[in-house]
Amino acid sequence: MSAWSPEHPDALDQLNQRPQPRPKVAVHKFSSCDGCQLAFINAGEALITLSQLVDIVHFAEAGPLDAEAEVDIAFVEGSISTPHEKERIEQVRRQSRFLVSIGACATSGGLQALRNFNSHSAEQWTQAVYAQPAYIDSLETATPVAEHVKVDLELWGCPVNARQVFAAIRALLFGVMPLIDKDKLCVECKRRGNVCVLVAKGEPCMGPVTHLGCGALCPAFGRDCYACFGPAENPNTHALARRFVGLGLLPEEIAHRFHFINSHTPAFRSAGLEWAE
Template sequence: MARPRIAVHKFSSCDGCQLAFLNLGEALLELSEQVEILHFLEAGMNDPATPVDIAFVEGSLSTPDELERIQQVRANSRYLVTLGACATSGGLQALRNLEGRHDEWRDAIYAQPEYIQTLKEVRPIASAVKVDLELWGCPVNSDQVLAAVRALLFGVSPVDDRDRVCLECKRQQAVCVMVTQGRPCMGPVTRTGCGALCPRFGRDCYGCFGPSETAQTDTLAQRFAGLGLVPDAIARRFLMINSQAPAFLQTGRVFFHTPAGDQDD
């Protein structure tokens, strides 16, 4: 039987989530015996238009060219899986959406802005094409990627772990940094996947794996206010890596550029 075919595509991103593949090490070598990787520029394979069974996409849609290219990727793949925060919710580059001054930023940065072709807003992949599975994280977890590949190869739906980081902290026996240190931790509204890495080392979670299921973001924002954070600081907690995730965006906009003292308006 022919081996299932896989492609890994890059859009606007830092390549960090593609490294989740390369960092698999020996497991990647074992995987390459089970599948045929046809396109993966980071690893040296270049055939972006080839039809595949699974297409992994890293990065957001930031240019008109990328809007066209994602349509081709979707047409040439049986399953399309988004890798990481940029692909699932726009990533850090989507922060420019909040200002609404696309032309001003572009003109201030580039000497010849007329040659720069960008979309007015950065978009996640799912805004343009059907996505079969979203893998959150900045970057994604290597084991998470491998588990998704194996599940798809066996024809079953990959497990979508939407548990909160707080539950992972309990499993890891990590002391709550918000309760004990008063740190504005995003763990109560962020999905796990990182192994509660930051809280285990005494740092507050900053939400890099996106919103958990039924995230009570408004309640957490009020708790942050009780800890002494001013409105802009609260907004920055939600409007960061996953700023375009609806749960984070809705709450973050309430506090974004709100003068101190007006957060209850």
């Protein structure tokens, strides 16, 4: 290509229009059900648009395989539950500019973190659950990604939805961190005009302590929230538990409300333990 000069006025334009390398994106799976990866696949047309803007270099569930590729954005689904995953997440961190954990398993350890309460050892659990426990190599605990490596952004939910994932990608491609609203689900419920199932139906809704982001999906269908988006900022778990007593829940039932999908988060773990005995 010739250099810019008054005799070649469009050479600079040509230079500026050179194709830039497209950002590289990877989606890595750890211990999980794959539901959060479906947030990408369910995006349909938006996924096709995304594939024109970025190179999706590793996404086993959708096809591309290159687990060791250096990438700009790595999405990580799943908890760290095996010795191999402990090594693998460190490798993913080294080869990724931004690391985004997606879904309850990756952000809080997920359902599998229920084993962290130490009532049984990992060996006892695998013997109780699997026909051939000798093939299972498991850590004593299932823990969130952030307990092992630096995480740049956490997207909560079980599963996350396409709206969250694509908003995050859009912001990161513009070079800014996405703004995540950490308010309570009740705010989203009010915006949507839902009838409150806690007040109107006496259901033990976890909305007052739960992170918004799902669009108040369950109350919109007349059922209580079970907190799959994890704790909101400054959740008043004690007041909500007292309200559940007023609704007639037994201490064990209150403990189960907090010790469910996000039991390993400090707020829900301690709130549940207050009522567990």
